[in-house]
Amino acid sequence: MKNKLVYILTFFGLCLIVTACKKKDYLIGGDLHDPRVNMTTYDFLKSKPLFDTLTRLIDKAGMKEEINGNTTFFAPTDYSVAELLIRRTRIIQRKYNNENLKYTLDSLPVPELRDSLRSHLFTGAINRENLSLENKVFKSKSNEDYSILLIETTAYTGTVTTKPQYLYLVRLRNGLDPKPLPDNYPDADKDIQELTQTSGIITTNGILHVLNNRHKFYW
Template identity: 85%
Template sequence: MKNKLIYILTFFGLCLMVTACKKNDYIIGGDVHDPRVNMTTYDFLKSKPLFDTLSILIDKAGMKEEINGNTTFFAPTDYSVAELLARRTRIIQLKYNNENIRYTLDSLPIPELRDSLRSHLFAGAINRENLSLGDKLFKSKSNEDFSILLTETNDYTGLLTTKPQYLYLVKVRNGLDLKLANGEPDPSIPDEDKDIKELAQTSGIITTNGILHVLHNKHKFYW
């Protein structure tokens, strides 16, 4: 009975969300919002608990003004940062055979940190109206190639009259992956050359200086 009640409440909430959504709204944390926020990208990140650690890293890298330029930022969440630290902790524990060693924010080299943050940062405004269902290449501030594209989904068929489109950031490795007729990458591509495709869980936040998209919580920070 409890599970049935949860299902009913979830479905009712989804129906309300779909009814309330307008073309230019974005969804964050289950709520519907106007996409414009009256603050800079940095200040918006600073105001949200989901980016507490990311804000510390931006300060550590001395990149506040860069983030607040005329830019588009694909923000990794604190979950991504925590996973990076856990991953590197496991590496050094094995290397030194010491389970008490911890890799911390202070362990991150500044040049490496700046490069990684800049790989998520792009010049100018890149929003949904600038994109299509096909790959569109952009240079990040780290001078790496990325594709940014929209992908249609059938996840909500029956609830919406048009197919929703997910926004993806794709790290291009050794040229764009060759695609099969069904749009899937050619399986013969070596693993080290396969592009890395990351979903934006929230997209199209318009700050006073640029555009902010938020990558999903399992995004591998530092790629």
């Protein structure tokens, strides 16, 4: 009975939140927020514990001013960075047959780090109003092609009058995937879709989107 009551209260709480939303607002953790922050992209990231490690990497790469340019940044969270270090630790432990070896932030080569950060960085403002349900290709600062688009979800059917649209960053591999995707299409050529968990934060210099915690940093 207790679990049922919690479910009912959560359901009605969600209904109230969705009803209250305006086009220019966004949701974080169930709370309504104004998308404008009176900080640069770097300073906003620096102010949030979720990006402690990311800002250390930006400093290591010497890219603070680049992040604070006229840019759109798809920020990976510290969870993504931690998972990268775990993957690399496993590789060197197997390579040298030594389980005591650890791959750390200091182990990351700076040129490689810059390339990865720039693969998440785009010139100009790319926000929801610039996008649609169709693929739109953008060139990242690492000179790679990405599609950025909105994808509708039916997860909240019955509680909202229009389908919510999630923002995705898609890394293209050998061009856009054909639609429909053939059964024998090579895995190595399949595009990588990454959901943003928060989108449309407007900083004093650009736009910030936050990728989901499972995003594979370094792709």
